[in-house]
Amino acid sequence: MKNLPTDLLRTFVTVVDEGGFSSAGGLLGRSQPAISLQIKRLQDLLGVTLFLKSGRGFALTDEGQMVLSYARSMLNLNDEVVARLTRSPVSGVVRLGVPNEFADSFLPEILGKFAQRYPEVAIEVGCELSTHLLAKLQKGEYDLVFGLHTNLQALPRSGRTRTASAQGWSENLVWVGSPQQPVQNRSPLPLIVAPKGCVYRQRILETLEKLGRPWRIAYTSPSFGGIKAGVLAGMGVTVLAQSTVPEGFAVLGSSEGMPQLQGIRVHLHYDRENAAEAVQALVDYMAERLARTAG
Secondary structure: OOOOOHHHHHHHHHHHHHOOHHHHHHHHOOOHHHHHHHHHHHHHHHOOOOEEEEOOEEEEOHHHHHHHHHHHHHHHHHHHHHHHHOOOOOOEEEEEEEOHHHHHOOHHHHHHHHHHHOOOEEEEEEEOOHHHHHHHHHOOOOOEEEEEEOOHHHOOOOOOOOEEEEEEEEEOEEEEEOOOOOOOOOOOEEEEEOOOOOHHHHHHHHHHHHHOOOEEEEEEOOOHHHHHHHHHOOOOEEEEEHHHOOOOOEEEOHHHOOOOOOOEEEEEEEOOOOOOHHHHHHHHHHHHHHHHHHO
């Protein structure tokens, strides 16, 4: 019976997730030839071809798709066992503030894996607009906050909202609408927005005003669930960070007559000097994971 080394499986999964051998090598601390050699060893062990060239990139073969599914399950079990048997001494409660759309997209996976590494840390998550989250951070109601900013000058530099500048990244913004009920050609353009104070709302109105394009607010909701419902109902268009666009939404670009949008900055805010060990552990873990996503 053959045994599949987890290091080969992890390399294979990383190549797929990172979209290439070079980027996977950078993440795993290995050269591209070393990554290629590991993939070859895995293919030789299994007796199958995992990748096929597709343009400048690659595509998974049918066998590669099957191996990927099993590899993820095997690595999750491996990581869970290791986490349970090598429990981290870090414990405590972290009050985390996150904009709704980020809590709804990639955050569950990040927090799930963090919980495996730090099982004694409890996380209390609150979802609001960035402006509200940052205000509550200053009052001590949160320990760590995702802050969305239209410019770097908006970043707080004092008090409780000390920004770890290394934990910042850029997000592209995109227009989205209903694929079944397109409304982007209407004039005035019907908009779906959050209440005042929302970074996306600010970027939408600044962009349209600068172009002189007529608009009207057709639907307002403070929750991401409400925003999604309005979009799918065809009540208007809105703007989201590209990494948070839900399935079933139509991304609208220049071919649909929508103007280009300037991106935003995302930063992790916390009191760096007084952060508890659990807070710092979550900051470091999220910064690592999100850097991969943004990269």
